[in-house]
Amino acid sequence: MSIERIKYDPAAIEPKWQQRWEEQRTFEAKRTPGKPKLYALDMFPYPSGSGLHVGHPEGYTASDIVSRYKRMRGFDVLHPMGWDAFGLPAEQYAIETGTHPAVTTASNIATFKRQLRSLGFSYDWSRELATTDNDYVRWTQWIFLKLFQRGLAYQSETPVNWCPVLGTVLANEEVVDGKSERGGHPVVRLPLRQWTLKITAYADRLASELEGLEWPETKKKQVDWIGRSEGAEVDFGIEGHSEKLRIFTTRPDTLFGATYMVIAPEHPLVPSLAIGEHRAAVMKYRDEVASKSDMDRTALAKTKTGAFTGSYAIHPLNGEKLPIWVADFVLGSYGTGAIMSVPAHDQRDFEFAKQFSLPIVEVVSRDGQLHDAMTWTEAEDADGVAVRSQFLDGKGTTAAKAAMIDHLESSKLGTRKVQYKLRDWVFSRQRYWGEPIPIYFPVDGDPETGKIRYDQPIAVDEQDLPVKLPDLEDFKPSDDPTGPLARAKGWRFFQKDGKWFARETNTMPQWAGSCWYYLRFLDPGNQSEIFSQQAYDDWMPVDLYVGGSEHAVLHLLYARFWHKVLFDAKIVKHAEPFHKLVHQGMILGENNEKMSKSRGNVVNPDDVVKQFGADSLRLYEMFMGPLEATKPWQTNGVVGIRRFLDRVWSTLAYAEGDAPLDDESQRLLHKTIKKVGADIEGLHFNTSISAMMILVNRLAELDRVPVSAARAFTLILSPFAPHLGEELWERLGGQRSLAYEPWPSFDEALTVDDEVEIAVQVNGKVRSRVKLRKDASEADARAAVASDEAVLAHTRGKTEKKLVYVPGRILNFIVG
RNA sequence: GCCGAAGUGGCGGAACUGGCAGACGCGGCGGAUUCAAAAUCCGUUUCCCGAAAGGGAGUGAGGGUUCAACCCCCUCCUUCGGCACCA
Numbered sequence: 001m002s003i004e005r006i007k008y009d010p011a012a013i014e015p016k017w018q019q020r021w022e023e024q025r026t027f028e029a030k031r032t033p034g035k036p037k038l039y040a041l042d043m044f045p046y047p048s049g050s051g052l053h054v055g056h057p058e059g060y061t062a063s064d065i066v067s068r069y070k071r072m073r074g075f076d077v078l079h080p081m082g083w084d085a086f087g088l089p090a091e092q093y094a095i096e097t098g099t100h101p102a103v104t105t106a107s108n109i110a111t112f113k114r115q116l117r118s119l120g121f122s123y124d125w126s127r128e129l130a131t132t133d134n135d136y137v138r139w140t141q142w143i144f145l146k147l148f149q150r151g152l153a154y155q156s157e158t159p160v161n162w163c164p165v166l167g168t169v170l171a172n173e174e175v176v177d178g179k180s181e182r183g184g185h186p187v188v189r190l191p192l193r194q195w196t197l198k199i200t201a202y203a204d205r206l207a208s209e210l211e212g213l214e215w216p217e218t219k220k221k222q223v224d225w226i227g228r229s230e231g232a233e234v235d236f237g238i239e240g241h242s243e244k245l246r247i248f249t250t251r252p253d254t255l256f257g258a259t260y261m262v263i264a265p266e267h268p269l270v271p272s273l274a275i276g277e278h279r280a281a282v283m284k285y286r287d288e289v290a291s292k293s294d295m296d297r298t299a300l301a302k303t304k305t306g307a308f309t310g311s312y313a314i315h316p317l318n319g320e321k322l323p324i325w326v327a328d329f330v331l332g333s334y335g336t337g338a339i340m341s342v343p344a345h346d347q348r349d350f351e352f353a354k355q356f357s358l359p360i361v362e363v364v365s366r367d368g369q370l371h372d373a374m375t376w377t378e379a380e381d382a383d384g385v386a387v388r389s390q391f392l393d394g395k396g397t398t399a400a401k402a403a404m405i406d407h408l409e410s411s412k413l414g415t416r417k418v419q420y421k422l423r424d425w426v427f428s429r430q431r432y433w434g435e436p437i438p439i440y441f442p443v444d445g446d447p448e449t450g451k452i453r454y455d456q457p458i459a460v461d462e463q464d465l466p467v468k469l470p471d472l473e474d475f476k477p478s479d480d481p482t483g484p485l486a487r488a489k490g491w492r493f494f495q496k497d498g499k500w501f502a503r504e505t506n507t508m509p510q511w512a513g514s515c516w517y518y519l520r521f522l523d524p525g526n527q528s529e530i531f532s533q534q535a536y537d538d539w540m541p542v543d544l545y546v547g548g549s550e551h552a553v554l555h556l557l558y559a560r561f562w563h564k565v566l567f568d569a570k571i572v573k574h575a576e577p578f579h580k581l582v583h584q585g586m587i588l589g590e591n592n593e594k595m596s597k598s599r600g601n602v603v604n605p606d607d608v609v610k611q612f613g614a615d616s617l618r619l620y621e622m623f624m625g626p627l628e629a630t631k632p633w634q635t636n637g638v639v640g641i642r643r644f645l646d647r648v649w650s651t652l653a654y655a656e657g658d659a660p661l662d663d664e665s666q667r668l669l670h671k672t673i674k675k676v677g678a679d680i681e682g683l684h685f686n687t688s689i690s691a692m693m694i695l696v697n698r699l700a701e702l703d704r705v706p707v708s709a710a711r712a713f714t715l716i717l718s719p720f721a722p723h724l725g726e727e728l729w730e731r732l733g734g735q736r737s738l739a740y741e742p743w744p745s746f747d748e749a750l751t752v753d754d755e756v757e758i759a760v761q762v763n764g765k766v767r768s769r770v771k772l773r774k775d776a777s778e779a780d781a782r783a784a785v786a787s788d789e790a791v792l793a794h795t796r797g798k799t800e801k802k803l804v805y806v807p808g809r810i811l812n813f814i815v816g
Numbered sequence: 817g818c819c820g821a822a823g824u825g826g827c828g829g830a831a832c833u834g835g836c837a838g839a840c841g842c843g844g845c846g847g848a849u850u851c852a853a854a855a856u857c858c859g860u861u862u863c864c865c866g867a868a869a870g871g872g873a874g875u876g877a878g879g880g881u882u883c884a885a886c887c888c889c890c891u892c893c894u895u896c897g898g899c900a901c902c903a
Binding site: 549761802 | 821856
């Protein structure tokens with residue numbers, strides 16, 4: 001054996017196959033009638049300036065393995081990739097350097113694309129798209145118009161989260177602890193004109209239609225986020241006012257326990273209710289709260305604060321006078337911004353009552369007896385029996401709630417009501433690098449002096465889409481919340497039929513583009529429609545959606561909302577877009593900490609590819625542990641994987657002949673084929689790799705590996721290590737890419753051993769092992785160990801009380 | 817505080833439906849090869865006692881069910897993720 005053998009050289013074979021796949025358009029998605037289909041979607045990345053990090057390839061490799069496997073299983077596969085390319089970083093960079101965001105974005109995309117290509121993902125690059133493409137923006141705006149036409153996009157002047165540093169308004173979801181989610185800049189609440197999407201109109205469906213989806217815990221997170229609660233709205237009279245004070249409660253059964261009322265500082269009635277000597281203090285309190293950050297107002301506020309308005313509400317059922325307080329623990333943005341306070345049965349009300357020495361009256365008793373709630377140390381919010389409650393007395397809580405609501409409705413004092421924590425989606429941003437909102441307004445007179453009639457929004461004609469961004473040189477946000485687009489006067493103002501109009505200068509948030517990209521992938525080149533019905537029917541819904549759990553609520557809720565609107569508009573045919581959802585876990589640095597530049601523990605995929613090869617990176621990321629688990633990077637682990645691939649190469653690359661494998665190897669091969677297939681279906685990539693390692697270790701011991709076995713192994717390895725797979729396949733006589741080669745079959749009979757070694761226990765402790773036929777009878781099993789010294793040593797002189805025998809598993813003597 | 821997930825060798829992690837805990841990989845140790853090293857190959861590697869045979873302990877802690885528990889039940893601890901006064 002003097003022939004010099006070539007070594008495994010990923011640096012040579014990886015670019016070779018990447019180029020060949022591209023030239024031969026190997027992965028262009030085509031649909032063949034009658035074949036099953038798979039739409040495998042990755043959450044497309046924001047192409048940041050720092051390039052890919054090792055977290056990206058984790059999910060991408062997983063979906064790529066499934067895609068490649070399914071192709072070999074005869075599926076038509078749609079596996080696309082694109083760019084979520086609008087967003088703040090490019091704009092911030094533009095502000096700092098003057099480089100146009102389009103330039104930065106294009107160069108970042110080029111970097112990302114080069115990196116993704118170097119990893120050998122089987123994307124159909126002919127469907128590549130970026131949310132910033134005019135051709136894409138056109139349809140994003142088109143969908144906005146659908147929302148507008150259906151009354152789901154409206155302007156409001158409500159208090160919003162204005163971030164002075166970023167110069168924009170943020171969604172509630174983008175504000176964490178009173179700071180911007182990106183950058184951690186302070187956020188204040190200001191009333192501004194905003195475009196808002198009526199996602200609350202879909203709250204019920206967004207919650208209930210999750211059922212039936214194959215999603216992880218994320219379903220629950222969304223349900224919690226939507227936060228449905230059932231209760232009643234009740235109108236209280238106000239002494240000396242004709243207006244009513246409307247409150248929402250989930251505990252109408254405790255109405256007789258209300259001892260005071262609380263309204264939020266933002267409540268519109270605050271000015272008129274704050275009277276007499278109390279007025280000044282109330283207004284001062286209101287102003288103080290307004291300047292507080294959300295942080296101060298919520299989590300850390302241990303003691304309750306508030307002020308008495310001087311006004312009284314009239315209890316609708318017993319006519320009692322209840323003092324009306326203002327306190328910031330009541331939120332202006334939830335329910336009616338006002339509550340009836342039942343301190344005996346609500347902890348917050350209880351604390352407030354203690355703080356301000358207000359009465360506490362028990363109206364729900366745990367045992368039916370009367371107690372003095374003034375002596376309690378905390379509220380009792382558990383269900384019980386209604387007391388001191390007139391017609392409710394003696395009723396259990398559930399029955400009492402129903403009876404009270406019935407009574408309120410029949411006497412027109414209140415109504416049944418469902419409330420949601422979910423708020424409408426503040427959709428406008430005062431920034432440059434986003435989709436222009438395709439709306440314009442009449443101008444009274446000319447642009448210089450005229451007033452813009454924001455109350456008369458007009459939809460841009462569909463024919464005139466997309467509304468493109470004007471070229472700007474100065475991207476700085478200003479204090480002026482109309483945003484930088486307002487400075488492009490030539491773009492903003494235009495004349496039609498002799499009249500002046502002004503375009504909307506707010507842009508859409510980054511979420512907009514990612515709300516529907518999976519739909520454009522169906523038919524990205526379509527110039528006349530958002531997508532053809534044929535393309536839709538070919539591929540939808542998305543069968544597998546892989547992405548980070550950081551998008552569990554925001555992106556996935558927004559996208560589902562848009563999809564349902566499109567469903568109602570009969571543009572899509574499924575109520576839900578994503579059938580199965582998987583979140584890859586985070587990859588930590590070697591020191592078990594989150595990867596970050598400041599911690600200096602960032603691993604660059606380019607370096608790993610250079611040192612070990614793309615296939616090693618792919619395999620390693622799948623071998624680290626369960627896909628969904630958080631797990632630390634270990635460079636030595638990549639070394640181990642590279643060793644495995646070296647061994648695969650040296651074992652298979654020079655396979656020859658067709659001498660049959662020995663029985664044991666043959667069985668192992670068939671077991672491995674079965675296991676790898678099943679593991680891919682279950683996304684258990686770590687264990688399938690381990691199974692392949694075991695097989696190679698076995699094959700490497702053989703003098704010679706027959707070609708047929710080498711080919712079968714090559715095929716099952718190929719979804720994981722596609723470059724190595726192709727190279728081996730070629731050496732083993734393959735004429736063309738193995739991408740569509742049928743997945744190897746296995747003989748079920750060879751995957752089960754008919755003789756197995758089972759443990760022999762005495763009183764539950766393993767004392768010996770014995771080889772037995774899988775289906776051996778108890779008598780046979782007993783006979784097989786009858787003279788086993790290791791067993792006899794522990795049974796001798798004792799009486800057998802029981803024998804547990806599970807064929808193929810265990811033999812356990814119970815003696816005493 | 818509430819909700820969710822998870823705790824297994826020195827490390828990453830396996831373990832079917834309750835049936836031999838520690839597969840596979842890393843690291844360690846010993847050896848082969850080499851002038852030497854790297855690479856590669858072989859052996860070994862949960863802990864404790866023991867020269868060995870063997871014995872004992874062991875899956876965050878404590879209890880329980882069972883012939884048998886990483887797996888099921890109860891209590892508790894820790895870590896991670898999410899939510900944050902939503903009436």
